[in-house]
Amino acid sequence: MKLTTIYTSNIPIDCHILKGRLESExxxxxxxxxxxxxxxxxxxxxxxxxxxxxxxxxxxxxxQVLNSISEHKLTDSSGSYDIDEALEKAIKKQNEIFRIKSLLRKKSTLPDNADEIQSEVLTKPEIEKILAEEAEFKKLDKKEFSFSWKEFWGELLDFDGNVFGYLRQKPVEYYQEKELVERFGISSKDDVLRVICPNCQSTNVSFGYATDDKWDVLYLILSFLTTSPFPLIRKNYHCFDCGHSFKLEHKSSKQQS
Known part of the structure; x- marks a missing residue:
């Protein structure tokens, strides 16, 4: 097999990126x-x-693939597209999905069919898919944790079992989807509370599992009882600009935008 050079660079990672793009073709x-x-x-x-x-x-x-990249275009079997236009359409479509899901979650019941939902961006099959996803979401949302000591210790003593899977009734994807839809539409112009880092005054802050001081006596006791490291349970705010972790102080760390 005779090879020919089509691209050179003094930066190896450039070639790896293009290699992946060519292999996808x-x-x-x-x-x-x-x-x-x-x-x-x-x-x-x-x-x-x-x-x-x-x-x-x-x-x-x-x-031809490299030329389309240099011209800022995407190419498939249907033709060539401008990357910016394709990205803008994708964002518009995703925002429409979030808009519909946000409206559906405010209602107690879902529409019987896709024709009851009006959208200028999504097709009927795409709306039907959203309805199916929301039906599954509502099932998970109603699912409650039922505790049984017999089942719990059975899972704990079964080394092939998954005691944490027993405790976690809902998949991680459920919480990710819930947060994305709940945060849809929130912007700096909305009347919402924003958390400010007390160390650098940045608003690039998120609430989640603690990165510092995440262990305490309760954590050690639970780990001892389960004979394995217990899942992280302590949460606080973390600044992604300076790395500072902190608890929320209502008087100094919140302000309305």
Whole structure:
């Protein structure tokens, strides 16, 4: 198999990114001289940089893919699309999905069919899919934890079992989906409370499982009883700008936007 070079770069990661893109199009791609550049980066120019090679018979198709990337376009079997336009449509479509889900969750019952939901962005099959997802969400939302000591200790003593799966009645995806829909539409112009980091005054703050001071006596007792590290239970606010973790102080850490 004869190979031909279609791209060179002094930065190896560039070739790896393009290699993945070519392979997604069914094109075989190989990277040459990568190790030489990693070991001696100052010699990259002298050795011609890292080289991305493809089979000679696939070179023309590979060049077309690279050209579409340089022109900021996406190409598939249906044609060529501007990346910005495609992204804008995708965002608009996702916002419409969140809008419909947000409205459906405010109602006690779901519509009987997709025709009852009006949307200029989504097709009928896409709305039907949303209804099916919401029906499953409402089932999980009503699911409550039922505790049985017999079942609990049975799971705990069964080393092939999953005691934490017994405690966790709802999948992680349920909580992720719930938070995304609940946060939909919230912006800086809305009348909502925003948390401010007391250390750097940043608003890039999120509430979740503690990254600092996450263990205490209760955690150790629960870990001892379950004979394994207990899932993290302590939560607080964490600033992603300065890394500071803190508890919310209503007088100084909240302000209305």
């Amino acid at each position: 069914g094109i075989q791609a190989f990277i040459y001289d990568e190790n030489l550049v990693w070991v001696n980066p100052f010699d990259a120019v002298a050795i011609g940089g890292v080289k991305l090679k493809v089979p000679e018979e696939q070179a023309e198709k590979a060049r």
